[in-house]
Amino acid sequence: MDEARLSEYPFLTKAAEYVAGMDSTIDEILVSRGYGMARSRAKSRVIQAIKGEIRNENMGLDTPELLSYPIARILVSCIDDAFLVRRYALAEAKFANSRMGKEDDNILTEIGRDFNINASIAEKGFRIHFTDYIRGAAGMRALKWKLVNRTLESGYVNITKEQYARLLQEAIRVRIIKALPLDVPDMFCQSMAGDIKEIRTCLEEIKKEFDEEGFGEVEPGDFPPCIVHLLSSAQGGVNLAHSARFALTSFLLNIGLSVDQVVQMFNVSPDFNEEMTNYQVDHIAGSTGTSYKPPSCTTMITYGNCYNKDEICRTIGHPLSYYRKKKKIQQEKLAEIAKHEGKIRESSVPKSTIHGNSSVKRRDTKNKG
Numbered sequence: 001m002d003e004a005r006l007s008e009y010p011f012l013t014k015a016a017e018y019v020a021g022m023d024s025t026i027d028e029i030l031v032s033r034g035y036g037m038a039r040s041r042a043k044s045r046v047i048q049a050i051k052g053e054i055r056n057e058n059m060g061l062d063t064p065e066l067l068s069y070p071i072a073r074i075l076v077s078c079i080d081d082a083f084l085v086r087r088y089a090l091a092e093a094k095f096a097n098s099r100m101g102k103e104d105d106n107i108l109t110e111i112g113r114d115f116n117i118n119a120s121i122a123e124k125g126f127r128i129h130f131t132d133y134i135r136g137a138a139g140m141r142a143l144k145w146k147l148v149n150r151t152l153e154s155g156y157v158n159i160t161k162e163q164y165a166r167l168l169q170e171a172i173r174v175r176i177i178k179a180l181p182l183d184v185p186d187m188f189c190q191s192m193a194g195d196i197k198e199i200r201t202c203l204e205e206i207k208k209e210f211d212e213e214g215f216g217e218v219e220p221g222d223f224p225p226c227i228v229h230l231l232s233s234a235q236g237g238v239n240l241a242h243s244a245r246f247a248l249t250s251f252l253l254n255i256g257l258s259v260d261q262v263v264q265m266f267n268v269s270p271d272f273n274e275e276m277t278n279y280q281v282d283h284i285a286g287s288t289g290t291s292y293k294p295p296s297c298t299t300m301i302t303y304g305n306c307y308n309k310d311e312i313c314r315t316i317g318h319p320l321s322y323y324r325k326k327k328k329i330q331q332e333k334l335a336e337i338a339k340h341e342g343k344i345r346e347s348s349v350p351k352s353t354i355h356g357n358s359s360v361k362r363r364d365t366k367n368k369g
């Protein structure tokens with residue numbers, strides 16, 4: 001692959017080797033004016049990833065595009081936030097997929113080899129050994145990816161080009177996520193402090209949006225720890241296991257979120273399929289006549305979905321009871337604060353005003369005027 005191609009697939013081993021063989025050191029790349037374009041693209045890469053999609057900026061220059069990838073990884077590592085890492089990895093993998101879909105078949109097999117996926121070009125797509133298929137599809141939850149739903153011929157599975165690109169996307173995501181955060185010297189982070197600040201602001205805004213968007217009367221701050229964990233995983237692009245998806249979906253529906261709101265929560269998961277997600281959420285919401293309650297804590301524990309138990313968890317047996325109880329505690333606290341503030345106001349305001357002595361009020365107004 002030449003530099004142009006490597007800049008399109010910068011996560012490949014050959015791309016890393018190419019960058020390592022360049023004359024400039026990473027210290028120079030992070031500060032030198034000559035690399036300003038690469039640094040600027042790195043920042044936009046990360047910000048676009050946070051917003052959900054890395055776009056092709058078509059700079060017409062391969063070196064800045066290629067270098068922007070390692071710089072972006074340094075930026076992500078300096079911030080060291082698990083949500084950012086997941087979101088960045090997913091966006092990079094999707095960005096690569098948007099190219100791979102139109103790519104020459106030989107390039108796709110070369111990319112596959114970099115991930116130890118041995119695939120050969122077949123009449124209609126690709127032929128891949130079932131062990132590589134299982135490894136690649138392990139993170140995919142949709143039923144169509146289960147091996148039992150594929151035709152096996154002498155140990156090989158035939159898949160379309162689109163499906164092969166999708167398997168590569170998952171392999172890319174996993175590679176990026178596993179390598180981050182990098183062990184970055186402080187001086188690297190200091191030299192990019194301005195860009196890091198900008199990225200942090202964008203990250204906080206998106207996190208806030210997730211907290212606030214569409215929750216209406218629902219109080220995310222009162223969610224049980226297990227649901228907080230599952231929710232942030234889903235929004236960070238983690239592919240949840242079926243039992244975890246069910247727990248999260250049924251919980252959110254039961255506390256009053258709409259089917260659309262819940263579907264949108266899964267919009268960032270790696271194998272998001274709107275139609276399928278809509279169908280599943282609708283089903284849990286009761287479209288077929290049975291609406292489902294979230295699992296009890298005992299079931300959550302059995303399936304490994306109970307995370308970060310806290311004090312309230314010791315007193316309840318169901319995530320919904322946790323939510324109700326915490327909401328009640330919060331409301332009592334607020335009522336207590338309001339009562340306390342009311343007492344302070346009462347003691348600091350003249351009696352005549354409290355009891356509605358209008359003559360006093362009128363005189364005050366007149367005097368001011």
Ligand code: SF4
Nearest residue numbers: 224226297300306313
């Ligand atoms: S004890 Fe129950 S409510 Fe608490 S984290 Fe575990 S599953 Fe959730």
